Amino acid sequence: MKFSKNLVMALTVGVLIAIAVITDIQDVSVSSANLEIFPRHSVEMVIPFGTGGASDIFARQYSQIVSRYLGESLVAINKSGAGTIEGLLYAVNAPADGYTILEITPSLLIVEAQNKSSVKFRTEFEPLLKIQNDIVLFGVADNSPHNTVEELLTFARENPGNLKIGGLSPGGLDNYIASAFAEAAGIEWTYVPYKSGAELKAAILGGELDVYQDKLISFMGLVSSGDVRPLVVLNDKRLDVPGLQDVPGSVEKGINFTQGSWRGFSIRKDTPLEIKNVLIEAFQKAYDDPQYKEMEEREMTNLVPGYMEAGEFSNSWDAEYENFATIFKELGLVNQQ
Amino acid sequence: MDIILQSIEVVFNPLTLSLIVIGTLFGIICGSLPGLSSSMAIILCLPFTYSMDPIPAIVLLVTVYLGGATGGSISAILLKTPGTPEAIATTFDGYPMAQNGMAGKALGLAVTASAFGAIFSAFIMLLAAPLLASAALSFQSAEYFGLGLIGLGCITSIGARNQMKAILAVLIGLMISTIGIDSINGMERFSFGQPFLLNGINYISVMIGAFAIAEVYKNIERYYQRDTNLRTKGKISMTLMKFSDMAKMWDTFLKGSILGTLIGIIPAAGGSIASLIAYGEASGRHKDEKPSFGDGNPRGIIAPESSNNAAIGGSMVPTMVLGIPGSPVAAVIMASFLIIGLTPGPLLIREQPILLNAIFLAMIASALLLFIGGRFVTSQFAHILKLPYPLLGTFIVALGLVGAYSLNNSFYDVFVMFIFSLVGYFFDKFNYSTAALILGLILGDLIENSLRRQIIVGEGSLMGFVSRPLALAIIVVAIITFIWPAISKLLNSKGS
Numbered sequence: 086m087k088f089s090k091n092l093v094m095a096l097t098v099g100v101l102i103a104i105a106v107i108t109d110i111q112d113v114s115v116s117s118a119n120l121e122i123f124p125r126h127s128v129e130m131v132i133p134f135g136t137g138g139a140s141d142i143f144a145r146q147y148s149q150i151v152s153r154y155l156g157e158s159l160v161a162i163n164k165s166g167a168g169t170i171e172g173l174l175y176a177v178n179a180p181a182d183g184y185t186i187l188e189i190t191p192s193l194l195i196v197e198a199q200n201k202s203s204v205k206f207r208t209e210f211e212p213l214l215k216i217q218n219d220i221v222l223f224g225v226a227d228n229s230p231h232n233t234v235e236e237l238l239t240f241a242r243e244n245p246g247n248l249k250i251g252g253l254s255p256g257g258l259d260n261y262i263a264s265a266f267a268e269a270a271g272i273e274w275t276y277v278p279y280k281s282g283a284e285l286k287a288a289i290l291g292g293e294l295d296v297y298q299d300k301l302i303s304f305m306g307l308v309s310s311g312d313v314r315p316l317v318v319l320n321d322k323r324l325d326v327p328g329l330q331d332v333p334g335s336v337e338k339g340i341n342f343t344q345g346s347w348r349g350f351s352i353r354k355d356t357p358l359e360i361k362n363v364l365i366e367a368f369q370k371a372y373d374d375p376q377y378k379e380m381e382e383r384e385m386t387n388l389v390p391g392y393m394e395a396g397e398f399s400n401s402w403d404a405e406y407e408n409f410a411t412i413f414k415e416l417g418l419v420n421q422q
Numbered sequence: 423m424d425i426i427l428q429s430i431e432v433v434f435n436p437l438t439l440s441l442i443v444i445g446t447l448f449g450i451i452c453g454s455l456p457g458l459s460s461s462m463a464i465i466l467c468l469p470f471t472y473s474m475d476p477i478p479a480i481v482l483l484v485t486v487y488l489g490g491a492t493g494g495s496i497s498a499i500l501l502k503t504p505g506t507p508e509a510i511a512t513t514f515d516g517y518p519m520a521q522n523g524m525a526g527k528a529l530g531l532a533v534t535a536s537a538f539g540a541i542f543s544a545f546i547m548l549l550a551a552p553l554l555a556s557a558a559l560s561f562q563s564a565e566y567f568g569l570g571l572i573g574l575g576c577i578t579s580i581g582a583r584n585q586m587k588a589i590l591a592v593l594i595g596l597m598i599s600t601i602g603i604d605s606i607n608g609m610e611r612f613s614f615g616q617p618f619l620l621n622g623i624n625y626i627s628v629m630i631g632a633f634a635i636a637e638v639y640k641n642i643e644r645y646y647q648r649d650t651n652l653r654t655k656g657k658i659s660m661t662l663m664k665f666s667d668m669a670k671m672w673d674t675f676l677k678g679s680i681l682g683t684l685i686g687i688i689p690a691a692g693g694s695i696a697s698l699i700a701y702g703e704a705s706g707r708h709k710d711e712k713p714s715f716g717d718g719n720p721r722g723i724i725a726p727e728s729s730n731n732a733a734i735g736g737s738m739v740p741t742m743v744l745g746i747p748g749s750p751v752a753a754v755i756m757a758s759f760l761i762i763g764l765t766p767g768p769l770l771i772r773e774q775p776i777l778l779n780a781i782f783l784a785m786i787a788s789a790l791l792l793f794i795g796g797r798f799v800t801s802q803f804a805h806i807l808k809l810p811y812p813l814l815g816t817f818i819v820a821l822g823l824v825g826a827y828s829l830n831n832s833f834y835d836v837f838v839m840f841i842f843s844l845v846g847y848f849f850d851k852f853n854y855s856t857a858a859l860i861l862g863l864i865l866g867d868l869i870e871n872s873l874r875r876q877i878i879v880g881e882g883s884l885m886g887f888v889s890r891p892l893a894l895a896i897i898v899v900a901i902i903t904f905i906w907p908a909i910s911k912l913l914n915s916k917g918s
Contacts, residue, residue, distance in 0.1 A: 135830075136465050142757050149469065166830040167620040168603065174617070175831075202617060249879060256608030277878050278606055280690065280871065283753060286746045287689040291559040293879050302760060306745035310767040383763060418608050 123183060123360045124157040130350075131187045133172025135165040139219070139300065143348050144188045146380055147216065150371040155364075159186070168254075169193055170202045177209050181353040183360035186213070189351050191258050191344075191409075194402060198409035199256060200420040207406065208354075212398040213361070214368045215349035217381060218391030219300045220324065221262055222332070223250075224308070224315040226289055226297070234317040234338055237296070241272035248274040250296035251285045256418045259298060262319065262344050265412050266335070269342035289313065300346060301326075302385045319343050324388050344408075347391050349398060365395065429779035432477050433787070441482045442784055446791045449489020450799050454497045454505045456630055456825030460490030461754045468758055476762050477777060481784040483755050484738070488540055488788045489795065490751075491693055491730050495532040496796070499723075500525060500658075500803050501818050503634035503825070507626055508693035508730040510864075511701040513633055514857055515715060515722025522718050525807075526661040526800075531720055532727045533796040534662060535675060539728035540789040542679035543686065543735025548782040552771070555743035558687045563876040564886045568896030569688070570869035573695060575903030576702025577858045585907075588858045591849065595862020598623050599870070606874045618834035625863045627826040631839035632846030632856045634822045638815045639847045645811055658804040660797045663720075674704050674721045675728050682729030686736020692749025693733040695868070697726035698861060706903065716857075735785060742766055742778065 130148045134140045141163065148159040164172035169192050179185035187193075187210060197206045223234075231237040241248050252259025255278040263276045277294060279285040282303060289297040290312055297304075297313055301324075307313035308328050318324055320343050321336040335342055350368060352361060371377055372392065381387040393401065413419050432438060445467070452463035463486050471479035494506030499516035512532060519528040546554070561569075577588050601612045602622030613619040668675075678700040685696035704725035705715040715722050737748030738755075745766035747753035759766050764774065771778055806817060826839040849856045880886040887893050 136461055136754065139757070142468075142761065145465075145468075146761070162831055164831050165621075166832045166834060167617040170617045170620065171830060171832055171834075201620070254608075255604070255606060260608070275878060277875060278608075279875075280605060280867075281747075281750070281753065283690040283740075283747045286744070287559055287740075288562060290744070290746075291562045293562045306765055306767045309765065309769055310745070312744075384760065416608075 123363050124155060126184070127158045127160050128155065128183070128364075129179075129185050130159050130161050131172050131176045131185060132161055132163045133165060133169035133188065133193065134163065134190075136163050139303075140188065140190055140348055143217070143384075147371060147377065150374050150377055151367050153374075154367040154370040168201070169196055170204075173202060173204050173206060177204050177353065179353070181355040181357075183352065183356050183364055185353070186364070187351050189349050190346055191261075191405060194406050195256070195258060195261065195409050195413070198406055199413050199418055207402055210351040211354045211356075211361075212393075212395045212402070213350040213352055213365050214372065214395065215347060215391055215393035215398040215401070216368075216372060217348050217386040218389045219302075219346040219348070219386055220389055221298055221300055221319045221345045222304045222315050222329075223266075223317050223319070224297045224304065224313045225295065226292065227312055227314050229295065229314065231295075231316070232314070234333060237316055238270055238272055241267075241270075241274055245273035246275055248295045249277050249293070250274050250298060251277050251279055251288055251294040252298055253280075253282065253285065254278055256413065256416070258344075258346060260416070261409060261412055262298060264416060265344065265408065266319070266340065266342050268412070268415075269335075270340045301388070305329075305385065319345060320389060326385070326388065344405075345389075349391075349393070425775050425779060429776045429783060432776060433481065433780050433783040438478045438481055438784075439787070441478050442485050442787050443791060445482045445485030446489040446788045447795045447798070449486040449491075450493035450496070450792070450795045451489075452486070453490035453493020453509075454799055454803070455493075456497060456503050456505050456634075456821055457828040459506055460487050460508075460751045462828070463490050464751065464754050464758070468761070471758065471762060474762075476764055476774070477780045479762050480755075480759070480764075480777065481780060483758055484734070484781055485784055485788040487751055487755065488731065488734055488785060489792070491734060492533060492536040492727075492792050492796065493799065494730075495536070495723075495727055496529065496799055496803060497821075499528045499532060500800075500807060501634060501821070502637045503818060503822060504629060506693075507629070508697055508733075509726070510629055510694060510857075510860060511697040511726035512723060514701065514726075515717070515719050517637075518713075518716065519718030519720070519723065522713075524718070525658045527663060527720075528718075528723055529658075529660040529796065529800050530662040531668075531723045533660065533792050534668065535678065535724040535727035536731040537789040537792050538675050539679045539682055539730070539732035540734060540785055540792075542676075542728075543683040543732040544782050544785040544789070545735075546683050547735040547739050547785075548778060551739045551743050551778065552768075554687050555740045558689060558740050558746075558748075559744075560892055561688045562890075562893075563872045563879060564890050564893035565896055566688075566691070566872035567869060567876060567887070568893050568900055569685070569691065569695070569699075570865045570872065571897060571900035572903055573699050573702065573865045574861065574869065575900050576698060576705070577855070577861060584853055584855075587853060588855045591854045591856070591858035592862040595859040595864075596866040596869075597862075598628075598859075599863050599866025605867075605871050606878070618832070621830075622867075623838055623863070624829055624835055625860060626829055627835040627839040628842045628863060629860055630822045630825050631842035632849070632860065634818055635839065635843030636846030636850060636856070638818050639843065640850065641811060641815060658800065658807060660800045662793075671721055671724060674708075674724045677703060678725040678728030679732040682732025683736040685729070686733030686748050687739050689740055689746045689748055690750070690753075691868075692737055692751060693730035694864065696733040696736075697730040698864070700725040700729035702903070706906065731789075738781060742770055742781075743768060745770075 132144045145161045152158045164175045176187040193206045250263045288294045315332045318334050320334045452458035494509030495512045497503045497505040498509040498512040502517040504510045516528050681700045682696040704721045737752040740746045740748045741752045747756045826835045829835045846856045
């Protein structure tokens with residue numbers, strides 16, 4: 086029995102040491118970073134979102150294409166805690182040696198604009214490449230009395246706050262889009278947040294919501310089934326997609342607001358230039374790869390090209406940040422401290 | 423007829439059949455390991471489907487889902503560690519039954535009930551998919567609120583031994599569920615400036631801590647006090663009950679499957695909620711049976727296991743017909759539909775008539791394979807159980823650690839797990855119900871958000887709960903569930 090007691094102790098100590106070692110591994114790799122050959126081992130791609138969402142699936146598919154050009158595998162890892170903050174913290178605490186890449190979407194700028202994280206995204210990271218845009222559309226259920234966007238807006242002006250528009254997570258991109266569109270169009274409506282796309286779609290089909298907003302591919306499902314009537318594309322021109330050719334763009338209707346989602350990649354700011362260039366080249370080649378073109382076409386993210394090189398991408402961050410900060414301040418969702 | 427023949431041809435060819443075998447087995451293995459949920463297992467399979475035809479690809483994913491929902495019960499029964507969230511309710515009676523030396527029987531029941539539930543829901547899916555899918559849309563915020571209340575009503579049966587303490591535990595659970603970013607107006611609640619609390623307390627790490635790790639503490643204590651050898655005696659292998667014995671409990675099989683299928687069809691509510699409600703229903707109806715619920719009543723395994731597998735067929739209904747996933751795992755399957763090049767929606771069933779039949783056949787085949795796969799994985803677990811307790815306990819802690827860490831790849835979840843292992847330990851010591859705590863934690867979110875959403879939608883009025891017939895009916899059932907034990911006690915005392 087004495088033996089067993091010691092064994093318990095030994096195993097407990099063993100587990101604790103193992104945890105300690107795992108958490109320290111990253112610091113060891115700093116010293117061995119060799120600038121001449123990159124990459125020497127697999128590169129980690131941090132996805133600050135949960136498994137199964139659009140951004141997760143995009144990053145996983147894209148990382149497989151990049152791996153072919155990088156010569157080492159790009160390993161996807163989800164760090165979805167604290168609404169992207171955990172992924173951000175994880176990537177910022179990793180050494181700036183090019184072995185940790187962060188997938189980014191507007192959500193990271195929103196977190197910064199709301200002052201939710203101690204780590205400021207734009208001061209710590211720099212862009213590699215922006216890959217795609219995901220267009221957002223507004224629509225109504227097919228039995229709705231509103232046939233055009235004008236009718237909808239007129240109704241909204243006459244009945245402020247009466248229309249209900251749904252979206253995911255309060256204080257997220259959907260909330261911003263609903264509020265900023267309303268401001269640009271001079272209307273008022275009520276934003277109702279849902280936990281998942283499933284509940285959102287059920288709510289528009291079941292009649293709980295008046296206005297439905299979603300990203301293109303997800304939106305098209307309900308358009309092709311005839312359940313949803315698309316009213317407006319948040320874009321400067323119409324989309325050349327069967328079923329959407331007659332749907333006006335928001336700019337065309339005099340509403341100067343075009344925001345969708347987008348996806349790209351970034352890296353810690355003080356990463357050596359040589360390493361950064363190797364990565365940009367691999368990501369660029371993956372972008373030109375026919376397999377990516379096929380993926381883009383399937384997911385309908387090729388309609389409004391989102392591709393941007395690092396410099397341009399970086400400027401777009403600042404512009405979007407300002408917009409987010411303004412709207413969320415009005416909504417009272419900016420942390421004060 | 424032609425379609426049926428075609429789908430038989432597609433499913434029963436060597437490649438697809440072997441995918442069914444691989445998918446089911448892989449699902450059971452992932453499901454039985456707490457670190458790998460069904461969604462993760464499906465994502466791991468996804469890259470292999472890129473080069474496949476659509477039907478074999480979907481068949482693979484659905485069988486992984488089915489295997490995962492069943493595998494979760496193996497670790498729930500043997501280690502008190504639910505391998506998947508769907509298996510929480512299975513621990514309530516499965517583990518005590520295993521402790522009473524009937525582990526094999528418990529596993530046999532779990533697998534039989536799983537297979538029954540899966541086959542039942544597959545038939546419903548095939549026969550009534552379009553009809554049920556549109557009915558699912560009458561489920562809106564007011565109805566979700568009612569569903570949450572029914573779930574909460576389960577405490578009157580779960581915590582039958584000490585009502586007051588069970589209610590207290592539920593309230594603590596409800597309170598914990600409010601931590602994090604408020605999902606209606608985006609404000610931070612009880613986060614104390616800690617980023618890791620923004621997403622709230624993950625109920626899976628609470629569950630692993632309060633069930634599995636707390637049980638290890640308890641066993642360590644026993645080990646030191648009595649110095650007994652806690653080694654599992656005898657051989658554990660899955661044993662099937664006699665058909666006639668099981669037939670006596672036909673109503674639980676059937677009710678679990680019906681509840682599971684229905685809750686599966688409701689968008690976004692999946693196997694975890696289904697199994698809790700089915701468990702609550704069974705324990706309320708048969709509460710005078712011996713052994714009582716919580717001590718290893720066989721119905722306490724049948725109800726959750728048949729319903730969590732029935733939720734699979736149910737959740738595939740709106741996924742395919744409306745493009746609205748019926749459960750969180752079905753949402754991952756739907757995302758893979760898009761990668762494979764299929765657009766879910768009414769057109770899908772028209773354009774791909776074989777698909778629905780193929781999924782049906784695959785589910786049946788996979789359900790039958792559960793018996794073989796379950797036996798195999800159980801025999802592997804049985805080896806682990808033969809270890810002396812110091813080793814087994816360490817193994818369970820390590821498994822729990824990995825399980826909690828892999829939720830978000832975050833040590834904060836491990837931290838939460840350890841905090842709640844202490845909570846679970848003391849709850850157990852002072853007869854507070856851990857199950858009630860977790861029930862409150864899981865349902866708090868659903869109840870609070872659907873209530874507040876209904877108030878927004880109803881522009882501040884609560885009339886929606888009364889004017890919507892379905893919501894009213896559900897809420898009335900929920901209230902009856904709550905007060906029934908008190909009423910029946912009153913009636914009994916009058917009778918005598």
